[in-house]
Amino acid sequence: MAPSSPRRARQLSERRDRILAAARDLAEEQGWEAVTTRRLADAIEYSQPVLYGHFPQGRTEIVTAVALTGFEELAVALGSLGDAGSDAERMRALVRAYLDFAGRHPATYDAMFLLPVLVPFASDDTPAVVRQGFDAITSTLSRLESPPDDVGTAAEVLWGAVHGLAALHRAGRLAAGNEDLRIEALVRLVAGGAGSRDPGASAG
Amino acid sequence: MAPSSPRRARQLSERRDRILAAARDLAEEQGWEAVTTRRLADAIEYSQPVLYGHFPQGRTEIVTAVALTGFEELAVALGSLGDAGSDAERMRALVRAYLDFAGRHPATYDAMFLLPVLVPFASDDTPAVVRQGFDAITSTLSRLESPPDDVGTAAEVLWGAVHGLAALHRAGRLAAGNEDLRIEALVRLVAGGAGSRDPGASAG
């Protein structure tokens, strides 16, 4: 048989990665509706059935895999914020990092939260990377000077709030140019008015 | 020619309504991916091209029309809440009404906020019904005992928060059964802890 050993395994793994990279690039550049199995096959210079060798569940499984890379990146972005600064500063950093990610990788974010995907959520089988993003929110909340009684519930609400802003923004539903105002309003709501100098939010 | 006059006009209008009803029913029962032009044509007992007579932009325009009926219903639901009660009570009524609508008509809500749709948002041409829902949020906020400085921005954030909860809930991302806790947490956040007796949220 072909080198069933390390070399072949590495080739397969690389080809899998190329499929995911092609899918994500295509999606970010032209939207998910442009991510067809034929175009993906073209991109990796193989025929369509090869895709199904890597992802037996087909296109949906590819979207899922892209979503998981997104969850990983989001977890890293939210997990590396440090715990210096005031309540409001840490909260602002969290919100900004989240919205930044959603804004920089809109199609990936769609895969994570909008598109149908083969991941069990809110379950014992939920992948660790998915949980880690949520944990970053929880931990920021529990570090507040006066943390909410029920941190878990508060984290769900805060997550909902940032996700809502991201989703509405992405769908073009919010007034353009008010992003910073919204962030400050949310931060004040969650972290309280005091505890930090005004950030002088003036960035575009 | 055919009765170009009132009768014919009424027939056309009725057929248009039947298309929309069929689309909405199908979507609520089997999801939007089941809403195909062939199935719609079957449902109204005409052939596919008839659909394009009513909706020249095709399927997307049908989804758009369903979304607009949804915005209308949402505006009615949020606009008929009355201004009795404490800050927290009014805010709770608003949030509940919004999440209720989203929960009762998930596919319609998808059309309004998830699917691509031919409506100009955040623009001068935004349909009135779309604006009215937002206005209900704004008005509830401005009636608070101590309203936020920037009601418009606060309304965007609150809208984001409820939409986020609705979206995450719909996508199965939130712990089941905690809905009431989340609502109370959000209400407390926006309307302040005081001003109302605890509602004893114990409903399923």
Add this chain to the structure above:
DNA sequence: TCGATGATCTAGCAATGCTAGAAAATCTAG
């Protein structure tokens, strides 16, 4: 060199949104 095993491709299916052109129905004129 040959047969077996694995990898890959070709070609096709059923379903989708949409549309051109034929057919049918309806109205107006005589």
Add this chain to the structure above:
DNA sequence: CTAGATTTTCTAGCATTGCTAGATCATCGA
């Protein structure tokens, strides 16, 4: 009541989609 014009509707088809069965090609061990 009939004939022509007009409007309405349908049939049939295109290109695209996700996916897959079966043929073809490459690689390996003996």
